[in-house]
Amino acid sequence: MSETPTAEPVLPPAPGAADYVALDFVNSAIALPGGQFIDLLGTPASTNQWLAERGLAPPDAGVQEMCATQLRSLREHVRALFAARVAGLPALPAALSAVNDALTRAPTAALLYWDEKTGPYRAAPCPVNEVLDHALAALAADTADLLTGPDAERLTGCGSTPCNRYLLRHGRRHWCSTRCGDRARAARAYARRAR
Template identity: 70%
Template sequence: MRLVTESVSATGRSAPYPPAPGAERHPALDLVNSAVALPGGVRVDLLDTPAAAQDWLAHHGLAPVGADLRETCAGRLRSLREQIRALLAARAADRPAPADALGAVNDALTRAPAASLLHWSADRGLYRAAAHPTTQLVEHALAALAADAADLLTGPEADRLTACGSAPCNRYLLRHGRRHWCSTRCGDRARAARAYARRAGRTEEA
C-alpha cells in the first residue's frame, strides 16, 4: 500500500475528502478518519509525523499552535486512533467491544484531571485552571478524544454510526436517512461500481 502526503494548509494537512457526516461534532470520529484508504492502494495518514499530528490537534483545539510534539506523543495519538476505530467498528457491526480497546480508552480517560485545580501566583493570587503543562498536553488531548468517543458510542447518535459503503474507503460516519457514504466522491464511486456490475451481468447473460 502506497503512502501519499497531502499538501499542508494553514489549518494543517489537507484531507483527501471533506469531513464525514458527524465528524464536525465528534473529533473522535474525525480522528478515526484521519487514516484513509483510497483507490489504487493509496493510504493517506494525517498523523504520520509529529508535525502533522500537532497540526491536527491544533486544528481541533486540543493543543496550542506551535507546541513541540514528539514522535512518542504522535505515536500515542495514532495508537488511540486504532483503539477507537476498533470500538466504532464493533458498534457499527453490532459486535462485542474488544477488551483491549476498552482498556485503552478508559486509560486515556483517566490520564488527565477532569477538574480545574487550585493555583497561586504572586501577581494573580489564588485562581483555578486546568493543568496544562507541556508534559501533560498529550494526556489532555487523549482524554478529550476518549471522552468524545465514549459519548458518541453511548449517546443517542450511536445507532446512526456506520462504515462508508464504498470500498476501499475505511471511514466512518453518522448516517443521515439512507445515506451510507462518507462523501459525494465515495457515493459516485459506489454508484458507478453498481452500474458497471449491472452492465457486466447483462453482457454475460447475452
Template identity: 75%
Template structure:
C-alpha cells in the same frame, strides 16, 4: 501495492466529524482508490498540526514521535470500537482498556499542592508534558460520548470500497462524501451491466 501519500486528501469531513473529534480522529488515516492511503498523523509535526487545528494543543507543543505514536494507537483503538459497534459485535478488551486508560490518565479535579511558604493550594496541572495526555483524554471521552449517546445509532462505516472512514448516517446515506457515493453507484451500475451481459 499500497502507497502512502504525504499530501492530505481532497475530501470533505465525513458527516459528524465536525461534531465529534473522535470521529475525525478515526478518519485521520484514509484509504483511497488505487491502493493509496493518507495518514494525517504520520509524523510528529502532522500530529501537532491535527491537534492544533482542533484546539487540543498549542502550535508550539513540540510534539515528539512517542506522542504521535500514542495518538495513532488511540486512533486504532477507537476505530476498533467503532467497527465493533457498527457490526454489532462485542468490543475488543484491548480497545476498551486503551480508551479507559486515556480517560483516567488525566485528573478531572484540581489537585492539592503544598507550597513550603504559602501552604496548601489547588491547581489543575497542565504542563507541556501533559498536553498529549489531555488531548487523548478529550478524544477518548468524546468517543465514549458518541458510543453511548443518541447519535450512536447513526454511526456507520462508509459503504464505498475501499474507503475506511466512519460517519453519522443521515437518512439512507451511507457514504462519507459525494465522491464515495458516486463511486459506489458506478460500481453497482457496472455490476448490473456485467450481470445482464453474462445472462
C-alpha cells in the same frame, strides 16, 4: 500502500465529524482507491498540526514521534470499538482498556489557581509535557460520549470500497463524501450493465 505525510484534507469531514472529534480522529487514516493511504497523524509535525487545528494542543507543542505513535495506537483502538459497535459485536477488551486508560490520564476538574493581580481562577493544568495526556483524554472522552449517546445508532462505516472512514448516517446516506457516493453509484451501475 503508499503513505503521504501531508495534513492537507483529501476529503471533506465525514458527516458527524463537526459534532464528534472522535469521528475526525478515526478518519485521520484514509484509504483511497488504487491502494493509496494517507495518514494525517503520520509524522510528528502533521500530528501536531492535526491536534492544533482541533484545539487539542498548542501549535508549538513540539509533538515527538513517541506521542504520535501513542495517538495512532489509540486511533486503532477507537476504530476497533467503532467497528464492533457498527457490526453489533462485543468490543475487544484491549480497545476498551486503551480508551479507559486514556480517560484517566488527565484530571477532569479544573484546578484552583491564584494570580497575584487578578485573584483566584480555575483552569485545567496543562504544562507542555501533559499536552499528549490531555489530547488522549479528550479524544477518549469524545469516543465514550459518541458510543454511549443517542447518536451511536447512527454510527456506520462508509459504504464505498475501499474507504475506511466512519460517519453518522443521515437518512439513507451511507457515504462519507460525495466522492465516495459517486464511486459506489458508479460501481452499482457497472455491475448492472455487466449482468
